[in-house]
Amino acid sequence: MLQTPSGGAGHGTTAADSGLMSIGTVLHALRDEFPDITISKIRFLEAEGLVEPRRTPAGYRKFSAGDVERLGQVLRIQRDHYLPLKAIREHLDAVERGEAVRLPSLGRPRDGEFPEVTDEGPTAARLGRDELLAAAGIESGDLEEWESYGLIAPLPDGAYDAEAVTVAALVTELGRFGIEPRHLRVMKAAADREAGLVDQVVAPLRRHRNPQTRAHAEERTNELAGLTVRLHAALVRTALGVRLP
Incomplete structure (x- = not known):
């Protein structure tokens, strides 16, 4: 469970703002569970519409406890399910509307769950081509380009492992910064x-x-x-x- 210490509210703030947090305080609250989180990552998730903190008249971000909890959910889904940000945003929005939705069962095993180990090695989630396109939110042409650069490769039987979803999501995010697949x-x-x-x-x-x-x-x-x-x-x-x- 995330800890959400109050902070970032200086002298002269209103009672309504006293429970809001600065981005630095949010970083501290998230770092125990997500050691690699950075201020840049939080700002990026905001830019992608995953969280909408308030702004002071001077333009400083102020996050509520609900904002911090939502950020934790986003990071947890990324870590455990390898979903692209668009799918995560749509899922969380549906949950907030009270809809009964489930996440796809892709990604790393949860705590206490381990892959079966056989003589051939551990089993893993496998996806068909259409399933990968849907999970990653990409077009067939994108996948073909990434395969041509060796960024994603099918298994011998033509299926893909769950890690391919992670690679696709990261390539997509890097593309938003102008980094093309050939650069990778x-x-x-x-x-x-x-x-x-x-x-x-x-x-x-x-x-x-x-x-x-x-x-x-x-x-x-x-x-x-x-x-x-x-x-x-x-x-x-x-x-x-x-x-x-």
Whole structure:
């Protein structure tokens, strides 16, 4: 449950505004559950219509406890269901209207739920091409272009894994900043090299005859993947001279 400390209300504010929070206070409230959240991310979600904070006469944002809770819901759905922002906005708006709606069961397993591990490896959510287009909110031509650059690739049987929805959503968001899919080939190449490094570490475990050891290989893969992602993000921020607030 998100903590929503009051803050951002200085001397001279009205009683109606005393419970509103500055964007910095909102950042603090969200960071325990979402360590990677930034002020830029909050502003981006506002620009996409996911939250509508009040504005002071001077133009400063003031968030209510309800705004913070909605931001938490948006970030949680992104993390757990890999949905594009448009789908998240439509879902939350429907919930606020009192409609009985359910999220698609895509994405990472929830806490306490683990994929079944077999000799062939863990099972995962699979989507057909039309399902991927619908979940990501993209056109067939977009997917074909992204596949041509290697950003998304179907499985041998032509289906897609749930991670393809995440990639599609992120490529779409980057596109709003003018970053085209062809610009992302360097990121794909870097990801392939990082994956190769992780694979070198876990390959002996995957080839082991003991099923429990093979299962441990998947846990180690997830752990190493998380560490490489965090390192990559830190190195990019360092190269850009960006400091998190």
